[in-house]
Amino acid sequence: MHSRGVLLLTGVLLLAGCSSPSDPPPSPPLSRAATVEGVVPSSVPSPTSVARKPVTVVLDPGHNGGNSSAPSVINAPVPAGRGETxxxxxxxxxxxxxxxxxAFNWDVAQRVGALLSAEGVRVVYTRPDDSGVGPCVDERAxxxxxxxxxxxxxIHADGSRASGAHGFHIAYSSPPLNPAQGPPSLSLAEALRSGLSGGAFPVSTYLGTDGLAPRDDLAGLNLSERPAVLVECGNMRDASEAAVMSSVEGRQRYADGIAGGVLRYLGL
Structure with a gap:
């Protein structure tokens, strides 16, 4: 999904490298997240979040707003795992x-981040805004x-033009390349499926089975050494789903489902 020379790591997986500092980028201040319409993150941590060591979740809003302006950067080959580029x-x-x-990916990621931060989760984003280029898929991992x-x-949305194609699916790396890509990633995928299903979103009619899609071709998943999944929230070419994605209320529903699934996986 950006130039190895592009470093876009500040504020907070999987379809997108770039050089980067040795430490992960910090979460953006709450006031930044609040600039997304309708997002009102809590400035007071819950009692349980004070009592425990913060757990880190990385949110990867797919693509970036400036990618179309830098074809030479985003078309450059990077490692994709399994010996591929x-x-x-x-x-x-x-x-x-x-x-x-x-823009959809960015907005939903900010909403998810606000919900997780309110529960004491440390949130890291793979890109700081929706106007830059990259980072590349290997750097996101x-x-x-x-x-x-x-x-x-x-966080992604699909663009299938297949007749009747709609619904969400959650991809994970398979066959796994390391322990984190095995049961932990599958458990994360199942928790997110529960979260989105609980928000009344239908599972995909055209990809995966029961909302889960094992994949061996997604670089962000192949290169991850942590439990990682890629959520295709729905099909933007389906008029009904596009209407939901285009609305503030719809994006908040997606965020509620994703955040709820992450918290379920974390046991919070």
Missing amino acids: KPCNTTGTSSDDGYPEH AIGNRAEAAAVVS
């Missing part, structure tokens, strides 16, 4: 009326690895 990143899809996936994240969640 892939383009650094892509521009993502959009709804038929022009609402871009990168590296951010989660350096952060020693308890969970990495990449």
Whole structure:
């Protein structure tokens, strides 16, 4: 999904490297997250979050708003795991009326981050805004690895034009390349499926089985050494789902489902 020369790590997995500092980027201040319409993060941690050591979750909003302006950067090959390479990143899809996936991914990630932060979770984002280029897919995985994240969640939306294609699915690396990609990642995927299903979102009619999709071709998942999944929230080419994704209320529903799944996985 960005140039190895591009370093975009501040504020907080999987379809997108770049050089980066040795430490993971800090979470953006709560006031930044609050700039997303309708997001009101709590400034007071819950009592349980004070009593325990913060756990880290990396949120990876897919693509980026400036990718289309830098084709030479995002088309450059980077490691994708399993001995393969892939383009650094892509521009993502959009709804038929022009609402871009990168903006949807960014908005939902900020909402999820606000909900997790309110529960005392340390949130790290793979990119600081929705106007830059990258980072590349291998660097996005590296951010989660350096952060020693308890969970990495990449947030996306699909652009299938298959007739009747709609619904969410959650991808995880399979066959696993390390222990974290085995049962931990599957458990994370199942928890997120429960969270989105509980929000009345339908499972995919065209990809995966029962909302779960084992994949061996997604760089962000293949290169992760932490439990990691990629959530395709729905199909932006389906008019009904696009309407939900384009609305503030719809994006908050997606965020509620994703955050609820992450908290379920973490046991919080």
